[in-house]
Structures are given as C-alpha cells and as structure tokens.
Amino acid sequence: MVTVGIDLGGTTIKMGAVRDGQLIASSEIKADSNKSLTAKLPEIAAGVNMLLQGLPVEERKFEGIGLAFPSIVDSRDMKVLLQYVKFSDADELDLKAWAEQTWGVPFVLENDARAALVGEWQYGAGRGEDNIVLCTIGTGFGSAVLMDGKVLKGAHYVAGNLGGHMVVNFKGDKCNCGGIGCLETEASSWVLESKCQSHPLFNQSTLSSLETINYRAVFDHADTGDRLSIEIRDHSISVWAAGIVNLVHAFDPNVVIIGGGVMRRGQLILPLLQAHVDQHTWPPAGTYKIMPADDFTNAGVLGMAYLAGRAVN
Template identity: 40%
Template sequence: MKNICIDLGGTNIKAGIIENDQLLYACNGPSMSDQSFLKVMNSIEKMIDEMMKKTNSMPSEYGGIGLCMPGIIDVDNNKVLAINAKHEEASSFNFNAWAQDKYHLPIVMENDARTALVGEWQHGEGRGVNDIVMMTLGTGIGGAAMINGKLLHGKHYQAGCLGGHFTINVHGDQCNCGNIGCVESQSASWRLKELIAKAKEGHTLLNGPQEIDFKVLFDLVREGNQIAKEVIDNILKVWSAGIVNMIHAYDPDVVIVSGGIMNSKDIILPFMKEWVAKYAWTAHHSVDIKASTHTENTALWGINYLVNDKYFKKINDSVQ
C-alpha cells in the first residue's frame, strides 16, 4: 500500500511517498515555525500536491497519511496535546478533518522520536531487537522507548518521549518546557550559541568568520581547536548522562542515537560508549550504543509502518 508520510520538525519539513518499503519520492522545506500553523499546513499541502504531480498519482491511490512531529501526541485521536515553543497552534488543529476534507484519507499521528525508533526497528540498527531506546539530536532533544516490541506511550501519551527533558543539572538553565537543567536546555542546537558564550574564550568562536553550528564545531574539534573541544566535551557529557538516565528508566538492549548531528559519530559514539560503560548500572548485560542508519528519513519509514500497522494489518492478516 502506498502512503503519504510527513515529518514536521522544528527546523525542516520532510515528506515522502512510500510503497512496499520503497521511498518513491521525497521533498523537503522549512518548517516555518515562526508562521501560523495554518500556513505550515498549507505548505505541507503544497508538498503533497507536488509529490502526487511528480509521481502522476491521485489521493484515491493511497492508503493513508502519516504525520509525525515533536510534542505529546494523542495517538488514538490524532491530537497534539502539548508542544513547546514551536507550532503551538497545532494543539487546536483538527488533523482528522483536514485529512478527510483535503484527501479523503485516514491519518495516523505520532511523536517524531517514536517514529524514528520504529524506522530503525524495521529498517536500521534496531532490527531483531525489541527493547530499544532512541535519542534524537536536532533542534531539540527527543526520546522514545520500545519495550518487548511495543512503543511506550503511557496513560497520558508522554511516557518515553520526554527523555530530552530529564534533569541532569538542578542548577542548570531553564528549558522552554519549564523545567531546569534538562538535557535539552544544556545541549540542544537552539542553545548552542549561549553554551559557547559560557566557555572560556568562547566569544572568539562566536565572533569568528563562520556561522557556528554543530557541524562547524565538530570540524573545529578535528582541527585541534581547544575552545571547540571544551564546548563539545561538555555537550557530550550531557547527552551521555541523558542516555544513562534512559537506560536506567527503560532497560534497553540497544540505544540508537539519531539526527544530522550524528554525521560526527566518529567523535560522538566513542565518548558515549565509554561514559555508559563507566556510569550506567546494568548488572546483567551491556547496552550497545549505535548511530541511526537512516539519519535523514528514519521518521518517514517509521510513520509509514505505523499507518500500515493501524489500517492494513488486520486486512492483511484476514487475507492470510
């Protein structure tokens, strides 16, 4: 079955058409998080229309729409219950009505970190494993947990997906979630310039010729820049401490770390593995730390699986 899959992130929107585990067409654009949510949805509609035009297809040829995004998602009723700082108007948007009115299709919604986990479980580093934790590194820090092959949701849909908001420093900075000393507030992309400014001589990086992001920072580390190394070491400690907390909470066999930042996995993974081996309390097993296989489209693969699982699994089972 062919599905329309949308990954609405804090910075970018990714869209794809997936059929039989094949990505037929993909496109992307800015998330426009500073615009009204109606404009964001209009942009998504244009992306869907573009994909249908490029693949010479019509809505009647599709099984459903899958949409993942940050925040706490009521997956039973396709509602955004809570989201911080970006796309806040999504909480009042009727996604079911939108999907039916525009495309006459059912919709499945899920938190983006959970869909990234499912994507890796089906197609990447989580294959053959049913107890997995996911940490996503991007504009914010996301988390997800799978126990015995089932995504963890909880009564209020927030279990497992708030790993980025575990407290790792009670004297830390306030996060946009309202907590203090979160993994996210101490290490996410949206805090990067402030974190650099706190480092000794950090202003020399901020006032340099390059716009500083994680890619530039990791490149500077490889070149031997000690200021960049100090900043990155502190951030790696935060990410690693967050992973230890998630291991203690969810007892996984594997932790998968996802996001474009993992293009620097040559620096990130050895640090995380050493930290976890030293500080995680795992009495009877060791936990493997891996980088996501499908960094760019993991969430699209995951939401596609969830659409098929919700609407077509029973049909397929009855045919068999």
C-alpha cells in the same frame, strides 16, 4: 499497499510514498514554521498530490496517511497537545478531519521522535529488536522508546519522549520546560552560544570571531586545538552520555540508536558514548549497544507510513 508519511520539522517538511517499506517517491518543502500550520496545510496537501502524480497510475491510490509532529501528541485522539514554538496553532487544528476531507483515507498522528523510532525499528538500525531507545541530538535532545515491542506513550503521551528534560544537574540552570538542570540546559544547540559566550575562555577562543556558534563550529574549532571548543565539545558529549545512562537504566533496551545533526561527527561521538555507557551502567559492559540510525533523514516518513498502514489493517 502504498501509504504516505509526512514529517513536519522546524525547517523542512518531508513527504514520502512508501510501498512495503520502500520509499517509492519523496519530496520536501520549506516548513515556514514561524507561520501558522493552517496556512501551510494546503501546500502540504498539494505536495502530497504532486508526489503521487509522479507515480505510475496504479500506485497513485494510497491507503492511509501519517503525520509526525515535533511536540507532544495524543496519538489516540489525533491531537497536538502542547503548543509548540513552531506552528503555534497546531494544537487548535483537527488534522484528522483535514486528512479525511482531503483524501478520504485513515490518518495517524505521532510525535516526531516516535515516528523516527518506528522507522528505524521497522526498516533501519533497530530491525528485529523489541527494546530500543532512540535519541535525536540536534537542536535539542529528543527521545523515544520501544519496550517489549510497544512504543511507549504513558498516561500523558510523554513517556520516553522527554530525554532532553531529564535532570543531569539539579543545581543547574532553569529550563524552558520549568525544570532545573535539564539535559538541554547543559548541552544543546539552543544553549550553546550563551554557554560559550559566558565561559572565561571565550575571549581567547577562535569561536569569539564567529557571528553564530553552532556544534559544527565547536567540533571544527576543537579539531584545530581551540581550548574552549575542546572543553564545550567534551562537556556536551559527557552530558549526552549521562542522559543515555539515565535512559538505559529506565528502559533497559538492547540498542540505543542515535540520529540528528551532531551525528555528522558520529565517528568521534559514538565510541565515546559507548565507552561511557559501558563504564557507568549497572549491567555489565556490552549490554547496551549504541549505534547510528540507518536512514535518519527518512526515518520519520517511513515510520509514519508504517503506522498509517497499521491503521488501515
């Protein structure tokens, strides 16, 4: 059975046709996520159709389609629940009707972190596991949880998803979610620049000569001995580690799978996260294995294609 997965991100939209867990065709288009999703849907439909045109005739007919969206999603009624800074009209759209009218196949909608979790669970680093926490550390800190073989959703579809908004400093800064001292207010791409600029070491730091400051720069400058970069890097890793401790204490997985932009430095980060978790969790060291995602680039597409297949059966 061939199914199609679409992963809507802030900068790119990835699409893939999947047969038996194998990506048989894939492509991506620019997200233009500051514009409306209404304006983007025809381009997404054309992209999927073009993808299928490249396949042998017998594989062009697909059975179901799944879309991952980077916000809180009601996966039972197929609605985007929360207005998101990107694609701000998404919560007004009937995406299920769009998919059914366009292709006449079953449609599933899910949050992007859950889609990546399902992809890694079925085909990646989490194969064979029933209890997984997945964290994506990039612009923010996303998370999703598989518990006893079920993807957690909760009464309001946020269960397991708000790892970035766990409180790690209750006397900290106000977060864009309304919280105080959320993980993302302590260590995420969206606060990184202001954290650096307001730091007493900023004027002596090599970061001060940069036009924009991102984690890639912080890690690179830390490598060359810049004191501010080292401090921010180490603080960020400690914050992410504290978040993972909270998540494993709440959800008790076997494995914690990490993906996202900062995993470019996974060789440095993962052992530090593992050491922190081994030292600071209630169960003994070695209980929680922290590992990199297998194919984080395609995990969302694979996960949505899997969920679409399950909706068909």
